[in-house]
Amino acid sequence: MTTKFTVTCSDGRLISATKYDAIEPNNKFILINSALGVRQSFYQTLAIFLSRNGYTVITWDPRGIGKSSMVNVKNDPAKLRDWGK
DSSP states (O other): OEEEEEEEOTTSOEEEEEEEOOSSOOSEEEEEOOOTTOOGGGGHHHHHHHHHTTEEEEEEOOTTSGGGSOSSGGGOOOOGGGGGO
16 A cells, blocks of 8 residues: 655655555565655655565655656755755
């Protein structure tokens, strides 16, 4: 089962994330941090594979990428240094 959710940053910015529940939970957890400029959807197949093998997985889109970007990317104030905040 997958659950889409958002995380609210301290500055109010919303970050899009997806949780892939383990088929047979065993308290194993993996957070997949995207490569520079890569959307979380790129890791969907891997996340599904891992969830079928007992891991709960979360993927997310950094500021300015994928579902965490603003409507008009040209006006998105996201900077690389913001990703670590």
